[in-house]
Amino acid sequence: MSRTTTLLDRAGPGDRAPAGRRFTTSATVDGRFTTSDECLAWLAEQREIQAYSVERVPFDQLAGWHFAPDTGNLMHHTGRFFTIEGLEVQLNPFRVPSWTQPIIVQREIGILGILVKEFDGVLHCLMQAKMEPGNRNLVQLSPTVQATRSNYTRVHKGRTIPYLEYFTAPRSGRVIADSLQSEQGGWFLHKRNRNIVVETDEDVEVLPGFRWMTVAQVQRMLRLDDVVNMDARTVLSIMPFERPETTTGGLDPFRAALLRSLDPEAPTQHTVTEAISWLTENKARFELHQRRIPLLDTAGWHRTADEIAHVSGGYFSIVGVDVRARDREVGAWMQPLLRPAAPGRLVLLTRQINGVLHVLLQARPAAGALDIVEAAPTVHCTPQTFRTLPTAHRPQFLDYVLDTPERQVRFDTWLSEEGGRFLHALNRYQIIEVEEQFPTTPPPNFMWLGVHQLMTLLQFGNCLNVEARSLLACLHTLW
Amino acid sequence: MSRTTTLLDRAGPGDRAPAGRRFTTSATVDGRFTTSDECLAWLAEQREIQAYSVERVPFDQLAGWHFAPDTGNLMHHTGRFFTIEGLEVQLNPFRVPSWTQPIIVQREIGILGILVKEFDGVLHCLMQAKMEPGNRNLVQLSPTVQATRSNYTRVHKGRTIPYLEYFTAPRSGRVIADSLQSEQGGWFLHKRNRNIVVETDEDVEVLPGFRWMTVAQVQRMLRLDDVVNMDARTVLSIMPFERPETTTGGLDPFRAALLRSLDPEAPTQHTVTEAISWLTENKARFELHQRRIPLLDTAGWHRTADEIAHVSGGYFSIVGVDVRARDREVGAWMQPLLRPAAPGRLVLLTRQINGVLHVLLQARPAAGALDIVEAAPTVHCTPQTFRTLPTAHRPQFLDYVLDTPERQVRFDTWLSEEGGRFLHALNRYQIIEVEEQFPTTPPPNFMWLGVHQLMTLLQFGNCLNVEARSLLACLHTLW
Numbered sequence: 001m002s003r004t005t006t007l008l009d010r011a012g013p014g015d016r017a018p019a020g021r022r023f024t025t026s027a028t029v030d031g032r033f034t035t036s037d038e039c040l041a042w043l044a045e046q047r048e049i050q051a052y053s054v055e056r057v058p059f060d061q062l063a064g065w066h067f068a069p070d071t072g073n074l075m076h077h078t079g080r081f082f083t084i085e086g087l088e089v090q091l092n093p094f095r096v097p098s099w100t101q102p103i104i105v106q107r108e109i110g111i112l113g114i115l116v117k118e119f120d121g122v123l124h125c126l127m128q129a130k131m132e133p134g135n136r137n138l139v140q141l142s143p144t145v146q147a148t149r150s151n152y153t154r155v156h157k158g159r160t161i162p163y164l165e166y167f168t169a170p171r172s173g174r175v176i177a178d179s180l181q182s183e184q185g186g187w188f189l190h191k192r193n194r195n196i197v198v199e200t201d202e203d204v205e206v207l208p209g210f211r212w213m214t215v216a217q218v219q220r221m222l223r224l225d226d227v228v229n230m231d232a233r234t235v236l237s238i239m240p241f242e243r244p245e246t247t248t249g250g251l252d253p254f255r256a257a258l259l260r261s262l263d264p265e266a267p268t269q270h271t272v273t274e275a276i277s278w279l280t281e282n283k284a285r286f287e288l289h290q291r292r293i294p295l296l297d298t299a300g301w302h303r304t305a306d307e308i309a310h311v312s313g314g315y316f317s318i319v320g321v322d323v324r325a326r327d328r329e330v331g332a333w334m335q336p337l338l339r340p341a342a343p344g345r346l347v348l349l350t351r352q353i354n355g356v357l358h359v360l361l362q363a364r365p366a367a368g369a370l371d372i373v374e375a376a377p378t379v380h381c382t383p384q385t386f387r388t389l390p391t392a393h394r395p396q397f398l399d400y401v402l403d404t405p406e407r408q409v410r411f412d413t414w415l416s417e418e419g420g421r422f423l424h425a426l427n428r429y430q431i432i433e434v435e436e437q438f439p440t441t442p443p444p445n446f447m448w449l450g451v452h453q454l455m456t457l458l459q460f461g462n463c464l465n466v467e468a469r470s471l472l473a474c475l476h477t478l479w
Numbered sequence: 480m481s482r483t484t485t486l487l488d489r490a491g492p493g494d495r496a497p498a499g500r501r502f503t504t505s506a507t508v509d510g511r512f513t514t515s516d517e518c519l520a521w522l523a524e525q526r527e528i529q530a531y532s533v534e535r536v537p538f539d540q541l542a543g544w545h546f547a548p549d550t551g552n553l554m555h556h557t558g559r560f561f562t563i564e565g566l567e568v569q570l571n572p573f574r575v576p577s578w579t580q581p582i583i584v585q586r587e588i589g590i591l592g593i594l595v596k597e598f599d600g601v602l603h604c605l606m607q608a609k610m611e612p613g614n615r616n617l618v619q620l621s622p623t624v625q626a627t628r629s630n631y632t633r634v635h636k637g638r639t640i641p642y643l644e645y646f647t648a649p650r651s652g653r654v655i656a657d658s659l660q661s662e663q664g665g666w667f668l669h670k671r672n673r674n675i676v677v678e679t680d681e682d683v684e685v686l687p688g689f690r691w692m693t694v695a696q697v698q699r700m701l702r703l704d705d706v707v708n709m710d711a712r713t714v715l716s717i718m719p720f721e722r723p724e725t726t727t728g729g730l731d732p733f734r735a736a737l738l739r740s741l742d743p744e745a746p747t748q749h750t751v752t753e754a755i756s757w758l759t760e761n762k763a764r765f766e767l768h769q770r771r772i773p774l775l776d777t778a779g780w781h782r783t784a785d786e787i788a789h790v791s792g793g794y795f796s797i798v799g800v801d802v803r804a805r806d807r808e809v810g811a812w813m814q815p816l817l818r819p820a821a822p823g824r825l826v827l828l829t830r831q832i833n834g835v836l837h838v839l840l841q842a843r844p845a846a847g848a849l850d851i852v853e854a855a856p857t858v859h860c861t862p863q864t865f866r867t868l869p870t871a872h873r874p875q876f877l878d879y880v881l882d883t884p885e886r887q888v889r890f891d892t893w894l895s896e897e898g899g900r901f902l903h904a905l906n907r908y909q910i911i912e913v914e915e916q917f918p919t920t921p922p923p924n925f926m927w928l929g930v931h932q933l934m935t936l937l938q939f940g941n942c943l944n945v946e947a948r949s950l951l952a953c954l955h956t957l958w
Contacts, residue, residue: 109763149766169760169923178756180763180850194763196756276938277657277675281648284588284659284673287628370849371659371941444648459755460939462850 033213036220039141043227046129046209047139051326054133058306062320062334072296072303074318074336080150082106082421084308084318084336086293087189089367091286095393100298102308102318103189103368104338104421108149109180112231113167113196114239115144116176117204117212124212126163126204132229132419133323134337136426140229140416141221144210162207166198173200177238179461181469182374184417185366187316187338189290192370192461195235215239219477225414226426230470233415237469238458241476254350254410254433257357258478261451266356268450269440275457278447282363283372290368307339314385316340319423337423342384343414344427347401348471349378350410351434351448358448359475361468362396374465375457378446396443401432408433411474417466427467429474451475512692515699518620522706525608525688526618530805533612537785541799541813551775551782553797553815559629561585561900563787563797563815565772566668568846570765574872579777581787581797582668582847583817583900587628588659591710592646592675593718594623595655596683596691603691605642605683611708611898612802613816615905619708619895620700623689641686645677652679656717658940660948661853663896664845666795666817668769671849671940672710674717694718698956704893705905709949712894716948717937720955733829733889733912736836737957740930745835747929748919754936757926761842762851769847786818793864795819798902816902821863822893823906826880827950828857829889830913830927837927838954840947841875853944854936857925875922880911887912890953896945906946908953930954 130142248256364376411431609621727735843855890910
């Protein structure tokens with residue numbers, strides 16, 4: 001029997017049939033693409049058609065944007081979209097008890113929505129080939145709708161957002177998952193987006209730049225470097241995947257343990273109540289004070305004609321870009337982007353406990369977090385920052401990960417963060433299976449959890465950070 | 480068979496036995512008190528022993544507190560506890576699109592904990608007779624521990640907090656529920672406390688001012704005016720109550736429907752996924768901008784020698800009190816309190832849908848909310864504010880509630896809000912059963928939910944506001 005992993009949709013016999021039933025990657029490939037190469041060719045074609053160019057520009061040529069004279073905050077002349085401001089952070093206990101930094105302030109809640117529809121018994125996702133100026137390769141696979149509130153309430157005065165009507169109430173489709181989820185807490189202040197999956201049975205016109213793809217097809221793309229964008233990954237992570245209707249007999253032990261871990265009845269080291277208590281304990285343990293300050297007052301950060309950067313050259317810088325399409329009708333604009341100084345490493349350690357795959361999460365505070373702490377990947381850092389620090393100051397498990405032999409690495413892909421805000425923010429995502437002698441009792445800010453438990457936490461938002469959600473989406477590609 | 484209502488503790492066979500098993504009010508009364516009068520007599524005796532007096536004092540006599548010269552913010556000389564600052568609020572859509580007001584800022588997370596232990600097969604709660612200066616009757620039934628972070632990290636330099644060791648890690652007991660829950664969003668900025676229930680099987684010394692009581696005894700006290708304090712109510716609300724082992728045959732239809740609604744298998748109008756989507760929709764619908772401003776800059780508010788009040792005389796005022804015990808050793812201090820101008824009305828409308836009791840919740844934004852919107856009681860307002868306004872501007876269902884005949888009122892009690900921060904903040908809490916012809920399809924900012932669904936939402940925090948949690952605790956007294 002097929003089972004949904006969505007605990008909460010099993011609330012009672014009055015409920016509709018579990019939404020997860022058909023979210024399975026074991027389905028026959030039945031989309032518009034029959035091979036991954038076809039999809040890649042389509043993305044390349046879209047790059048040609050959209051023909052965007054992105055060039056760095058100094059701030060004084062960044063049309064529409066200016067530094068407020070009193071604060072030095074970088075803002076749009078409409079006062080909307082987002083601003084680059086200063087943030088004063090006090091965090092205790094932490095390696096650095098207080099600091100100031102630039103931060104992206106974007107309090108409005110946007111929509112990241114995937115429209116799904118069944119064709120021949122298999123659910124398909126309506127995916128978009130979307131250009132984002134911060135992507136190295138510009139066009140990546142994106143959700144059906146990826147819109148800020150300014151976008152969808154038409155501050156841009158541009159065209160309407162295609163398919164938006166499926167994601168705002170009153171809507172005709174059926175909501176399968178819908179929650180607020182956070183984004184990069186080190187770079188954004190309190191940023192969340194609405195992650196939403198809606199199923200329709202209407203006829204849907206497929207506009208240029210959009211394609212129906214099965215979940216399995218999207219997942220195959222996710223195993224390739226830099227194809228599936230962050231927004232698509234986070235929406236994929238909240239889909240109520242089920243344990244597919246296969247036996248675990250012929251599978252290798254890792255895949256078998258992963259399949260078992262999707263089963264809500266699978267035994268786990270802790271209960272969900274214990275997981276919530278662990279997050280609560282860590283939220284109460286860390287004291288995080290955040291104060292917005294003028295960007296001019298960020299100590300150690302300096303502004304030149306074309307960047308705002310840290311004196312050390314580390315962390316990140318703020319730069320401006322000029323975005324143009326060959327066809328001006330398609331669009332042209334300028335905007336600031338945040339450019340990380342070095343790539344990050346995001347690793348999920350996994351292990352079998354009683355034959356069920358568990359992943360090791362970290363309760364990790366972040367400068368711009370709305371709720372102090374979220375569950376993060378086991379390793380979540382920029383290795384370059386720690387290159388010269390003694391072991392005691394290096395993130396837990398970083399050295400373990402750097403020394404892991406290839407045979408334990410189950411997933412290893414370079415993926416981009418949000419190209420609408422970050423310039424070339426490439427991170428290396430890895431899923432590693434630890435060896436049997438690895439300790440099952442981690443430090444108190446870590447916890448081993450089953451995959452179905454993560455999916456329960458995800459339903460509520462504010463529990464897993466965006467990097468952990470990306471890794472969960474990656475983990476689902478390993479069935 | 481007895482069933483727990485805690486969905487999430489049923490995560491898998493590897494989990495421990497459901498914690499809810501013995502949280503039942505049908506148990507034999509077996510505590511230290513055999514009658515409610517005994518408990519009331521004990522509280523009266525505690526009032527005599529503790530012998531506190533509370534008197535209003537002008538601000539210039541409020542020892543330890545001062546107005547910061549540049550901002551006019553009211554603060555303690557240590558910079559801790561809490562401050563009274565200004566808040567600028569923009570809320571859209573709302574009757575009043577923007578305003579400024581004083582707000583209590585207390586970002587640190589305190590502990591509200593109840594220690595439970597089984598005696599003769601029945602769980603007992605260790606309750607405290609605690610004085611809070613803002614309570615009309617000073618001493619009320621409180622949780623085992625009710626401590627701010629400043630308290631328990633000893634900023635007070637006072638005595639240690641009894642029983643604190645059960646609630647901070649590493650602890651010897653077993654955590655039964657543990658989540659961050661919000662407090663009054665109109666009066667506090669982003670305030671949450673850790674609500675925690677811990678079970679022990681150790682011998683526990685019962686200190687003066689503490690007593691073991693069964694849940695049923697505490698619930699009987701909750702039906703009386705002004706006996707069980709807010710902190711006790713919110714912790715009671717997160718206890719994983721189960722459907723007791725009785726049949727619904729001999730019960731009146733309301734009680735039978737309530738018992739059915741505790742059963743996680745009971746059919747409900749919506750799924751939990753739909754409930755989360757409804758909250759998400761409303762969080763995305765309301766744009767809430769909060770900005771801390773100097774208290775001096777709150778328009779329409781003026782400061783006299785002994786209060787900060789609104790020119791209209793409405794809303795609330797900030798005052799100072801001098802708290803003294805007859806025995807100075809016991810304690811003496813001064814502090815500001817927020818004094819509401821008029822009592823509030825907090826009403827839960829309930830109805831049977833397919834024989835299962837549902838309650839009507841409102842997605843309600845609040846000035847100081849951390850996350851824009853929480854689920855609130857059906858009616859949550861200060862009726863005096865709306866006395867002279869035309870119907871179109873009056874809260875939905877307020878007029879319905881004011882006209883409800885007595886026979887539909889299932890619960891009607893005056894209860895105090897947090898006496899450590901509010902002076903005589905008495906609210907009238909009501910649970911009303913609507914008549915059969917009442918519409919089952921409410922306006923889009925309302926939703927009918929089953930009781931077991933509320934308990935699932937409660938496990939995660941940030942879903943139900945403190946008034947809704949109080950009413951849920953009250954509803955549990957009606958089995």
